[in-house]
């Protein structure tokens with residue numbers, strides 16, 4: 468996929484078309500993608516308290532020793548849509564922000580094709596620290612970190628969660644079912660619909676699968692629209 472500047476909407480649309488995206492979602496002005504700000508202060512305080520705790524976490528000795536930065540997550544704490552990835556990679560570890568490397572750039576394009584921006588959604592990972600050499604999260608690391616993800620979702624209270632890849636789907640749903648089996652279907656986490664889809668890093672290796680992810684995102688858009696009716 469041709470890299471595009473965020474503000475260059477024409478070339479962005481062209482790049483999407485080249486990748487097989489036929490329709491993009493154009494939200495009407497009346498659509499409110501973020502929740503009312505009425506309850507914003509308590510949520511913000513709680514999120515900041517949680518963030519302080521996560522930034523100091525040393526439950527996983529190896530990760531605490533090898534990390535550069537803890538990656539808490541970023542975006543809108545009142546978002547209706549939360550994306551959950553696997554764990555920070557090298558770029559995320561350096562910047563302390565989720566999905567800022569190559570896979571992150573593709574995730575940004577997916578979000579923008581949905582008619583949204585990164586500032587309107589919340590993006591986080593199952594693990595908040597980078598596993599050395601990008602190895603998969605160890606089961607005990609997922610157990611240590613899962614309460615942080617749980618609390619993030621409790622506070623944000625999104626209408627829909629998108630689980631990006633096998634590790635996110637398994638950690639959220641506590642299942643042994645693989646991503647290929649669950650992809651394209653809504654599962655449930657604490658009463659919230661979870662769309663399981665392929666991880667953007669997998670799409671970089673298998674670009675032919677992008678169309679399936681786009682089909683999944685259309686289902687997410689439909690559900691978000693229905694939640695506003």
Ligand code: URA
Nearest residue numbers: 552553554555565566
């Ligand atoms: N892959 C992930 O799962 N998360 C990130 O933040 C970056 C890459």
